[in-house]
Amino acid sequence: MKTEDIDKNLVSATENGEQISPILPEGIKNYLIDIDGTICDDIPNEQPERMLTAAVYPDALATLNRWYDEGHIIFFFTSRTEAHREITEQWLKIHGFKYHGMVMGKPRGGNYHWIDNHLVKATRYRGKFTDLVEKEVTIQVFDDGKHE
DSSP states (O other), X not given: OOGGGTGGGOEEEEETTEEEEEXXXXXXXXXXXXXXXXXXXXXXXXXXXXXXXXXXXXXXXXXXXXXXXXXXXXXXXOSOOGGGHHHHHHHHHHHTOXXXXXXXXXXXXXXXXXXXXXXXXXXXXXXXXXXXXXXXXXXXXXXXXXXX
């Protein structure tokens, strides 16, 4: 799916008779992927001169490009700043990453807790990029009376 086709594939949604934000078709995922330490060497923003020579993680490249080819949406969500965008795009192109876009300026420091009105799934990268597998875990949720 090309970047310009993302909006064309969104499906209208309603809740309680009111139109809400559109959703992706069944089976299509919005992947938000970190860059440093996830698809390549972990390089701090304070050393941008290393960004162009970062070693790519081959399993990340193969998996993300396959997901892209399967029609999923690939966005990089990185702590790199707008000042690093051009060099980051150049590095992604050199290594052949297929992606739809990049969101710069993710807060640094980890320990993320994403709160959204859409379903959010999080996967911690631990050194190997593979297909995702099912796993039961304990998570924190709002006490809205709708959980067991």
